[in-house]
Amino acid sequence: MxxxxxxxxxxxxxxxxxxxxxxxLEHRINRTPEEETLLQLLVTLIEKFEENHYPIPKGTGxxxxxxxxxxxxxxxxxxxxxxxxxxxxxEIIEKKRNISNFQAKALSNFFQVDINLFL
Numbered sequence: 081m082x083x084x085x086x087x088x089x090x091x092x093x094x095x096x097x098x099x100x101x102x103x104x105l106e107h108r109i110n111r112t113p114e115e116e117t118l119l120q121l122l123v124t125l126i127e128k129f130e131e132n133h134y135p136i137p138k139g140t141g142x143x144x145x146x147x148x149x150x151x152x153x154x155x156x157x158x159x160x161x162x163x164x165x166x167x168x169x170x171e172i173i174e175k176k177r178n179i180s181n182f183q184a185k186a187l188s189n190f191f192q193v194d195i196n197l198f199l
Contacts, residue, residue: 086121089129098122098129141179141198142172148191149173162186 089095105111105119139147149159156169163169163183171177179187184198 086118086125089125095126095129095133098126102126140175141184142175144197145179145187146173148193152191159187159190162190 086098087094089098102119102122105115105122108115111119148154149156156166156173159169160166163172163186168177168183172179172183179198181199184195187198188195
C-alpha cells in the first residue's frame, strides 16, 4: 500500500493511473481491508477530479420531456391532453416555450417522475 499513496488528482495522467489501479483492485476477488479502503478512496478522488474537469451540463425541462418521450416512443399528439394544446406541445418540444408549473405537474403525474425534472 505504501507504493500507492493516494493523493489529490490534478492531471489526466494521474486520473488515468488512478482509474487503472481502481480497476485492478475492483477485480480482485479477495481484497484486504486496506485494499478496500484504498479502492474507496481512489473512487472518491477520481469522482472529484472528473466532476471538476468533465461537468455534466444541467438539462432543461424541455430536454427531459424529449428524453422521456423518446424513451416511451411517444408522439407529440400523446401529450395534447396533458399540456393543453397541440401548439403548446410543439412549442415546448421546439424549445420556443418553457414548461409552466401547471404543465410540469401534469407531466410529472403522467410520466410518474419528480416535478423538478421539468422545472
